[in-house]
Amino acid sequence: MDETREPLAMTVHLLANSGHGSLLQQTLDQLLDCICPEVRVFLVSERVSPVKYYDKCHSKRSRFPGMSVLLFLHERLGEERLFRVLDSLQHWPWQCYPTQNAQGRPCPYILANQEFYSLDNQMPVWGVRQVHCGTEVLRVTLYCSFDNYEDAIGLYEMILQREATLQKSNFCFFALYSTESFALQLSLKQLPPGVSVDPKEASVLQFKVQEIGQLVPLLPHPCVPISHTRWQTQDYDGNKILLQVFLFGLCDL
Template sequence: MDETQGPLAMTVHLLANSGHGSLLQRTLDQLLDCICPEVRIFQVSERAGALEFYGKSLPKRSRFPGMSVLLFLHESLGEERLFRALDALQHSPWQCYPIQDVPRRLCPYLLANQDFYSLDSQMPVWGVRQVHCGTEILRVTLYCSFDNYEDAIRLYEMILQREATLQKSNFCFFVLYATESFSLQLSLKQLPLGMSVDPKESSVLQFKVQEIGQLVPLLPNPCIPISSTRWQTQDYDGNKILLQMVPWEAGLFHKCQWYQQACGERDCRAAATQLECRKGKV
């Protein structure tokens, strides 16, 4: 697999309490160094004050975290590395995060721990899983309520300008960055009927987009400008989204990929040429 070019289309912003930002950033960097030291997808900042939340209120029975981060580590690279990552999650400032109504399955691997951990009740839950084949994966998963899943796929396809890879009827993913041995993914997971989502208010997904004017009317919730280049909204289940406007050239590669998939253009250079010609129309 060739290395994906260009800047990351998505970053995850985590809002820490005052005085805790540097510690949490170092904690995440140390954990992620074992799988993808060259990719800095998580950015921690300190909140200035109380968080403001707008939009539809979620039912009180919400109990499944809206976002998780899983590290899929390859067993062939050493047992010590696997256990070192898990050990890091079992010490402060990490805390074990109990999740109700999650079926436990027997795990045949050396690393049988299937628990989740968190740095804050309003941040994503984290876990380490063992894989024995394929590439290592850093996967950010958004959990979708049963009725919102199909709409969520279309929403993130529209934002990312690429098609999701459907792996199961209730699971799909987008590859955001990849090398021969590593893949960074954003995935969507459909929850069982009747289970609702608990969005994490200290977690924000930021996406780079070229067009905002055509995108805003298609979003499911209000889109509010917070600066000259960034707009804030949320998805169907209340997960916070930031849309960052970037120059056309910075995102041309991703546009080419989407154009190839949507229009059947085989050659990326030809797609780029056509996109330049359609610059004011796409």
């Protein structure tokens, strides 16, 4: 078999506080090792100092987490495996994510009797679902405000250089990697009118692109270089994006 493989078009970078990076990376690696050991989607690095989140105004009437990760695990591989994954999410450093807002009202699109977890309130929320047919899926979902959804589809189609698969009028996904038993997806979900997105400040989506010059003028926000291969920008709802110039066949510097 050919050992060379084109790198993942997308990785998720999580920014941990100083001294916590290795713990969080190990936690994620252990969780995903029994699901997709062949790919490393989540990369943890440490920031020099914590972000002062209280400097940002989060007083809007209804906000929804900007990013989630759902693991769709197949029942044919046994309940023991599913329970093992769920059990790991219920122990430190994972924390149960509250499914109600400050007024005690259920958050929109949080399914009944479904628990969500997180490693940090500025990182994605995680959940587990059991599937009965098809492949297992690791799905990274970006939640889009109602008015930004169509523009977001166009933006990520342009970055990924592929069309989205539309499943519903308010939901689509991009197939980023697949085998006979596993698939990695980036999905976009439209929120109801009046619900704003709460971008996760410690979560960054990095995409590999072959060319940056023609892409920059088409982006909705300024795109600034942070190294000789990486450029930083954000999408319509404020989710952080890194664009890494990569030529297939050359070393990734």
